Amino acid sequence: MKKIRSLFYRILAVVFLLFVAIFLLFYEPDGRTDNTVVIIGKSDKFSEAEIQAAIPFVKGKFKGFTGCNLTKLWYDEEVSNRITNSYMHGGKGMRNGVKAENVLVLMSSFEVGPSGGGWDLKSKLHVFRLKLDINKG
Numbered sequence: 001m002k003k004i005r006s007l008f009y010r011i012l013a014v015v016f017l018l019f020v021a022i023f024l025l026f027y028e029p030d031g032r033t034d035n036t037v038v039i040i041g042k043s044d045k046f047s048e049a050e051i052q053a054a055i056p057f058v059k060g061k062f063k064g065f066t067g068c069n070l071t072k073l074w075y076d077e078e079v080s081n082r083i084t085n086s087y088m089h090g091g092k093g094m095r096n097g098v099k100a101e102n103v104l105v106l107m108s109s110f111e112v113g114p115s116g117g118g119w120d121l122k123s124k125l126h127v128f129r130l131k132l133d134i135n136k137g
Contacts, residue, residue, distance in 0.1 A: 031064060031066065033062055033070045036071065039074040039075070043075065046104055051075050055073060055106070062108070084100055
């Protein structure tokens, strides 16, 4: 009887360890944003509060980048204006009824983990630009 019980516990332990190993093999954590360096440059277009208000939105969006780590998030007005101009004239900006003065572009760099999250595996320093339509009315 003791041998059967001992064998049962051993089998149960092996099954549990297999379950844990399979879980860890297929587990892909959400995008990490807890150690992100945030830099807000000078802006004549937006207040610091408006830029700060956009940051949680970007971090929330980044959580969908499975297995990635957001390392830096920044606002540079010159770059933002250049990308906004391109978006308004060559992109969907004008067709969507968006006003250029309401488009805020934040740049980011991030690392891609082994699961990829849709990006090239093990690559670093991607620059992802997120355009936000700030409703000022």
